[in-house]
Amino acid sequence: MPVNNLYILGIRGLPAQHGGFETFAQQLALYLTARGWQVHVYCQEPGPGATIYSTWRGVRRIHIAVRQGGALGTVVFDWKASLDATSRSGLFLTLGYNTAIFGLLQRLKGQTNLINMDGVEWRRDKWGALAKTWFWLNERAGCWIGNHLVADHPQIQEHLATRVSAAKISMIAYGGDEVLEADAGLLAAYGLEPGRFSVIIARPEPENSFLEMVRAFSAAPRNHRLLVLGDFQPERHPYHRQVMQAASAEVIFPGAIYDREVVQALRFYCRFYLHGHRVGGTNPSLVEALGAGCAVLAHDNRFNRWVAQDAAAYFKDGAECAALFTRLLDDDGAWQQMRAASRGRFVQRFTWPRILLEYEQLLNHWYPKHP
Incomplete structure (x- = not known):
């Protein structure tokens, strides 16, 4: 044959x-x-x-x-x-x-x-x-x-x-892959503890809303850490410099991380996964966040709305993103509901x-x- x-x-x-x-x-x-x-x-x-x-x-x-x-x-x-x-x-x-x-x-x-x-x-x-x-x-x-x-x-x-x-x-x-467990020990290299940090994983470009999200987080003391992954080169890119200057002392810029196990651990143990993409189709990073059971805060647009549907909380701008942090950061009940909704949406559509x-x-x- x-x-x-x-x-x-x-x-x-x-x-x-x-x-x-x-x-x-x-x-x-x-x-x-x-x-x-x-x-x-x-x-x-x-x-x-x-x-x-x-x-x-x-x-x-x-x-x-x-x-x-x-x-x-x-x-x-x-x-x-x-x-x-x-x-x-x-x-x-x-x-x-x-x-x-x-x-x-x-x-x-x-x-x-x-x-x-x-x-x-x-x-x-x-x-x-x-x-x-x-x-x-x-x-x-x-x-x-x-x-x-x-x-x-x-x-x-x-x-x-x-x-x-x-x-x-x-x-x-x-x-995407469903992540049901991850090595919490991999967080120690970044000074992080499970559930005590949120994360952004994307290319640091204006269309991915880095500046809006970092400003929103940094608008008030959070007693929480924000890990912002990406290849930041402030000496070469004015936008990168602007994002880093807008960050409070609670924001960490570790650079780009390509180790799959580390990235999975960061998603699995984060409090919130921030997704600021404004253009594109089904974004792989958002699908992977759903597969890891992340509680997602996403930019409110037609692309992200179809992917995450009711699993995410949405923001139109920096002010709305800051309000979401203030309202949800210490709400364990809402956090658990969002995580369960993410897994449900992932299993429904993206395996x-x-x-x-x-x-x-x-x-x-x-x-x-x-x-």
């Missing part, structure tokens, strides 16, 4: 090291491999050299060397991966539309390429005019070039439906088995049928 081949483009490679899309790709690749698929993942490698191949936990990796670094290196890698993909046979899944125009190569070859369109990247505050134009054009290109589109949130699905027919879009959310099955069904439907 022939084996189904899936090629995954759009990430830097496996094992996952660079964020939500790679974590999803790893979950999907291992799941499909166990289900009899042969999964191939394009991996970016620094420096010169020829394309080489390796196998990781049954997943075949195609390593493409790229001399350039940064954003340009990613673009070059995506171009080389798309070019290589034209010589392959099977089904293709592209994660993100940032270089979707390159998928024209596969379209011209008659290959079937599904594109997960991610969020509305060109609306993000962090990008300049040139980058926003590039993302806007590639969003349009992806909608046209992809054989079928995946949206990770109903609002993203509605947005894409202004570009293409709704029949061309499937909505499949992002998944990996559900998400991966939905993807497998979609991939089976679109797998090329040969006479």
Whole structure:
């Protein structure tokens, strides 16, 4: 019996090291491999050299060397991966539309390429005019070039439906792991105790409401700590400097933390998980907070509202966020109810088995049928 081949483009490679899309790709690749698929993942490698191949936990990796670094290196890698993909046979899944125009190569070859369109990247505050134009054009290109589109949130699905027919879009959310225990000893390195701190875990950018949340917490003495994770570089970024200057002595900036066990412990034992994202679809960090049973304080917008629903308490601005801290910080009953609601919402909608099955069904439907 022939084996189904899936090629995954759009990430830097496996094992996952660079964020939500790679974590999803790893979950999907291992799941499909166990289900009899042969999964191939394009991996970016620094420096010169020829394309080489390796196998990781049954997943075949195609390593493409790229001399350039940064954003340009990613673009070059995506171009080389798309070019290589034209010589392959099977089904293709592209994660993100940032270089979707390159998928024209596969379209011209008659290959079937599904594109997960991610969020509305060109609306993000962090990008300049040139980058926003590039993302806007590639969003349009992806909608046209992809054989079928995946949206990770109903609002993203509605947005894409202004570009293409709704029949061309499937909505499949992002998944996460349920965390039922964690090592409390990992908190000691940061001088923290279970339940005596709250946490922010995100990229320190204006659209993620860092300044509003830090000011809200720092508006009054809390007898509580706020741990703000992220790669802060105040000497280079005025916004980072502004956030750090707004912080009270009860706020801790430990930098970016990539140790998965430490991050899980911080979520599991925090009093509140603050989620200030204002744009995007189903945010992986918010899903992971629900999976850890966090009591969530979230920015009030259509994206976060669908993900957390009644599990979170919402704020529109810094004043409302400060009021939530004042009202809820010492309310154990409300805290326990919020934690239970988070777990309930997670189990209802965001477990990996559900998400991966939905993807497998979609991939089976679109797998090329040969006479």
